[in-house]
Amino acid sequence: MASCYFCTQNVEPSYKEYEALKKFLSYRGKIVSSEKSRVCALHQRKLARAIKQARQMALLPYVVYEE
Numbered sequence: 850m851a852s853c854y855f856c857t858q859n860v861e862p863s864y865k866e867y868e869a870l871k872k873f874l875s876y877r878g879k880i881v882s883s884e885k886s887r888v889c890a891l892h893q894r895k896l897a898r899a900i901k902q903a904r905q906m907a908l909l910p911y912v913v914y915e916e
Contacts, residue, residue, distance in 0.1 A: 853889040855896075862895050864902035867909055873900065878913040 855862060862870065873886050873896055880900055883893040903909040 852887075853892055854887065855892040856889060862892060862899040864899045864906065864908065867903045870896070870900050870903055870909065874909070876913065878910050 864870070873881050873888070875881055880897055883890060886893075886896075888896060900909060904911050
């Protein structure tokens with residue numbers, strides 16, 4: 850059984866590490882569900898908060914447009 854990325858690495862999601870947060874976004878910029886990203890419920894809530902903070906500070910885009 851696959852376990853949570855943050856539990857195994859013993860780290861907490863942070864808006865400061867926005868490069869690491871990119872792998873939890875879809876190709877359109879949406880936050881991926883915990884079933885697809887294999888993150889536990891506690892870290893999914895913290896992850897969503899960190900992504901929203903990074904978006905607010907313009908470190909991550911709200912929407913990704915394809916051209």
